[in-house]
Amino acid sequence: MTAAIKATGLRKSFGDKVVLDGIDLYVPRGTIFALLGPNGAGKTTTVRILTTLIDADAGRVEVAGHDLAADPDGVRAAIGVTGQFSAVDDKLTGRENLILMADLNHLGRTRGRRRADELLDRFDLREAAGKLAGTYSGGMRRRLDLAMTLVGDPQVIFLDEPTTGLDPRSRRTMWQSIEDLVAGGVTVLLTTQYLDEADRLADQIAVLDRGRLVAQGSAQELKRRVPGGHIRLRFADTTALGRAAHVLDDAVAEDADLTLRVPGDGSVQALRDLLDRLDATGLRPEELQVHTPDLDDVFLALTGRTDTPQETSR
Amino acid sequence: MSTLSYAASDSATMLRRNLRHAIRYPSLTLSVAGMPLIFLLLFVYVFGGAMGAGIGGLGGGRTQYLSYITPGIVLMTLASGSITTSVAVCVDMTGGIIDRFRTMAISRASLLTGHVIGSVITTMFSTALVLGVAVALGFRPDAGPLEWVAAAGVLTMVTFALTWLSVAFGVFAKSPESASNLPLPLSLLPMMGSGFVPTGSMPSGLRWFAEYQPFTPMIETLRGLLTGTAIGHSAAVSAAWSAGIALVGYAWAKTRFNRARTH
Ligand SMILES: Nc1ncnc2c1ncn2[C@@H]1O[C@H](COP(=O)(O)OP(=O)(O)O)[C@@H](O)[C@H]1O
């Protein structure tokens, strides 16, 4: 039993609008899994189904070994959820929010309070502990939200767009917190619209578009699946460049900056082959760069559209 | 721990949360007393002289009318507490925190139970406040200890029933605004019963309504306990109404609460 989340054939419609059209997911324990997709792709709907909030129209789900339909309380006891929208009690202080969670997790008075203080420290909320959550900044609310999710030591954590709307510094803090979670052995399923976020955090990425998974794999695997990867070699002079271009007949020479562009998928094997061929000729490039396509290229190639938000839009 | 004791401890946790809100924002509990107090002052000082004289057999006078109207004002306070309950439940149901509660392995009913018990407690506070003001104005109930205990019991019973109904309103309402409007008619019902004038003085259509609506027997029971007027069947009828309202409210709230799962 190594799967933290296993879903097959998930379907969901609202009225006649099909929102999820047969989704399969497999998330191994102790990994970070990113569900990547633009607004309206069905990310939140997927998370709401996996976390027992709504019922799917069809499909089977197992979370932490519990069947979702047969044992929703078993699933609930094993998971922690931080939704897309803040789920803190604005009329309680940060500490009271955490103690509320501790009480609902039946930790007992002393243990609950200790756990609350531990999390306040860990999420840098010590100073704001006695202030009403309603007065917190966006970044602080997100941290409190995540801290509340962790009170019960969940094995599987769901984070729906954990960094949307955060400033760059809070984003990096959040990324660090998410990475720390997995180091502690839990499994994380997060959703994101941001390619760099999936790239940075996830072991596995599933690209969701209009209710269908259009691709799945590690960031590297996804990038290799699309054209546009190449290796750039820079040579000392035009003579060397010319000779190299002659040997590597599929390459394109760019005389102006003395570089040669060799198409390739960016894998280690492709790189080794290339270097072997160069070695055989005795040519020594001055500089070597591997260019792998980024996830923007991936998304474009997979969906034929470029409507994911770009770096500038946040 | 067994499922049942989890349910009890989760409800207690939710209750603590609601009481903390109430203590942190006492203006809510006070505002529940606001409208009934305005009616009390208005009716006693503006109309009290004439009304007291007009109500047969009371011997007339402002003090006499104060003593007649106080039970109705108290019932009005209970009904006005429903608005706060309904809004608080709706704010929880439409906010983000409900999703957090729903994804936790906690007793499902605890959120609603916590609201019900919390509201009964805060409404009792508002009621005590209103009664205190009435006493300060000259209301002199002649109830003995036993009657006071019985009065408290009747008030708790009625509040419990109204609270379940307003919890249902809160779960049903799509926004806190509509949640505050739904229970509004409840707080006007005591006026259209025997709260302000005896039903015998009303035109026949209204009189029929006034005599058969739930607040009239409740007011009559309380009036009997506090001022010694005849209670008759009123106590039994009040208990039946309360049980009915509580059951309808409970069933409605529960179905609605569980139904919210499909979308
Ligand atoms: N309760 C609902 N009723 C009707 N349509 C909904 C509901 N929830 C979501 N949708 C629709 O389903 C689609 C997917 O929504 P969602 O899962 O929230 O996407 P994402 O989280 O990827 O932005 C959207 O087109 C949205 O309008």
Ligand SMILES: [Mg+2]
């Ligand atoms: Mg979403």
